[in-house]
Amino acid sequence: MAYQETKTTGYGTRVSNSLKGIGIGFLLLLGGTALLWWNEGRTxxxxxMLEEAQTVAxxxxxxxxPDPSLNGKLIHATAFTQTKDSLNDLTFGVGCVAIxxxxxVQYYQWVEHSETETKDKTGGSQETVTTYxxxxxxxxxxxxxxxxxxxxxxxKNFVLMDIENKSYMAENVTFGAYKLPKDLIGSISGTVPMELSLSEERLSEWNRDIKKSFESTSASTVNNTAAVAGETSTIAEGDSVKVETVATTETGQIVKQDYNYVHVNGNVLYFGKNPNNPQVGDVSVTFTKIMxxxxxxxxxxxxxxxxxxIAKNGKKLSVLTSGAVSMDEMFETEHLSNSIISWVLRFxxxxxxxxxxxxxxxxLVDLLRVLPFLADIVGLGVGLICKVLGLVWSLLVIAAAWLFYRPVTAGILLAVIVVLIAYLVKRGKNNKKAKVLNVQM
Structure with missing residues (x-):
């Protein structure tokens, strides 16, 4: 059954909160204005920068x-990325040569959700009912x-193992004969499962520790997630003393290793009784790699x-896309990305x-809350006015930014708009005169 919590806010408190909201409102207005201005400049x-780069690439x-004649030049090329770095997750003993x-990590837990309903009452108070x-x-x-x-x-919640997500990235990755910088290494995609094959001894040891923790918590549920982690120190973060060597399976075949409380299926290490019937406290650890x-x-x-x-305006460009992609397609994607970001920030x-x-x-609305029906009517009007004023203000800021950052383009657009308005006005007058003459005739 759902649990409900009811809270009543008095009229005076609501008006007081509205007064505080005025200050917050001005901050939001200034923040939105600054964001709109900055975004146009960034765009x-x-x-x-992209147009300049396209002319020299x-x-x-x-x-x-290596080609000494290319030194200092902006190039586009397609090649094979390679590394000899060995990446290791010492907590689980998982390792491979990969990028x-x-x-x-995923935990099976009780999760709290809520839905809130508010109702204005005569006299200006507000009743808030939150259902959990x-x-x-x-x-x-x-x-x-x-x-x-x-x-x-x-x-009611506990975990059989308390551990965080973790990502390991190779430091030495080559692109043909050239070494890639860290930011481009991070752009390499193409995740594949990192299949596991753990030693019987290691699985048996984990199973024994998890079983002990599970039985202790099933008798009396712990009141926080850290309590169980203290009892399972052999599998906590950084504890690699008892971890055996783990070999990966490169054949693509799924390796299943099952114990009462520990299960290995391909690239998933599962702590709990039954992966097909998860219980609170179960933990699933999934390993992936980029080759x-x-x-x-x-x-x-x-x-x-x-x-x-580095362009003349100081903006930087370095792009890596997995697969064979032409230079024109990569620049087109960068232009599209810039446009998408621009519109997202505008909204x-x-x-x-x-x-x-x-x-x-x-x-203005909260002052009228003593009569809810009147406040609702005024609220609709205030909301509409704020949306219209907000749109007009945003367009003015964007237009002013374009005049500042691209005066020639903005000037041409402004001239076109003025000419179009003049044409429409003149056409309207001509149509009006024509109608008058038709009536007289």
Missing amino acids: VQITQ VHVEDVSK QLERK YYKQEWIGNPVNSQEFKDPDYQN PGDASVIAVVSGNNLQSY IGLFLVVSGLKGIFGI
């Missing part, structure tokens, strides 16, 4: 050997059930290294401006 500068067919090794309900689900972090609102669900492969790069050659291109800026205006004028 223009990135566009200029050259395609190189073969980068298998990236990642450990993702609880579901068992997989989640990325342990949940502290001690903070749950419903006492019946408090202290060497073909990639396309736009970067500047510097000796035996690749580095970012965020507009949202902040409108929210700020609502915060400023919200007191």
Whole structure:
């Protein structure tokens, strides 16, 4: 059954909160305005940088050997990424030669959800009813059930193992004959399962420790997620003393190793009784890796290294895309990405401006809360006005930014708009005269 919590806020408190909201509203309005201005400048500068880079970039067919004549040039090439770095997760003894090794942890927990309904009452007070309900689900972090609102669900959560997500990345990765910088290494994609094969001794030891912890917590559920972790020190973060060597399976076949409380299936290490019937406290650890492969790069050659291109306006460019991608396609993608980011930030800026205006004028609505029906009518009008004013203000800021950052383009657009308005006005007058003449005739 759902648990409900009811809170009543008096009229005076609501008006007081609205007064505080005016200050917050001005901050949101200023923040949204600043974001809109900065975003237009950022968009223009990135566009200029990409256009400049396109004029100087050259395609190189073969980068298998260093070419001194390419030093200092911005190049595009497709080659095979390679590394000899061995990546190791010492907590579990998992290792491989790869560009990236990642450990993702999921916990099966009770999770608190809530739904809130508000109702204005005659006299200006407000009643808020919050309904809390609880579901068992997989989640990325342990949940502290001690903070749950419903006492019946408090202290129900625990974990058989408390450990964080972890990612390991190779430091030495080559692209043909050239070494990739860290930011480009991080751009390499193509995740594949890191299949596991653990020693019988290691699995048996884990199974014994987990069973002991499970039995102790099933008798009396712990009141926080750290309590069980203290009892399972042999599998806690950083404890690699008892970890045996783990071999990976490169054949692509799924390796299953089952014990009562520890199960290995391909690249998943599961702690719990039954992976097909998860219980609160169960933990699933998934291992993936990124292997060497073909990639396309736009970067500047510097000796035996690749580095970012620095445009005249100071903006930097270095791009890596997995697979064979042409130079034109990569630049087109960068332009598209710039445009998408620009529009996303514009909408965020507009949202902040409108929210700020609502915060400023919200007191007009709250002052009328003594008569809820009247406050609702005024609220609709204030909301509409704030949206219209917010849109107009945002467009003015964007237009002013374009005049500042691209005066020639903005001037041409402004002239076109003026001419169009003049044409429409003149056409309207001509149509009006024509109608008058038709009536007289």
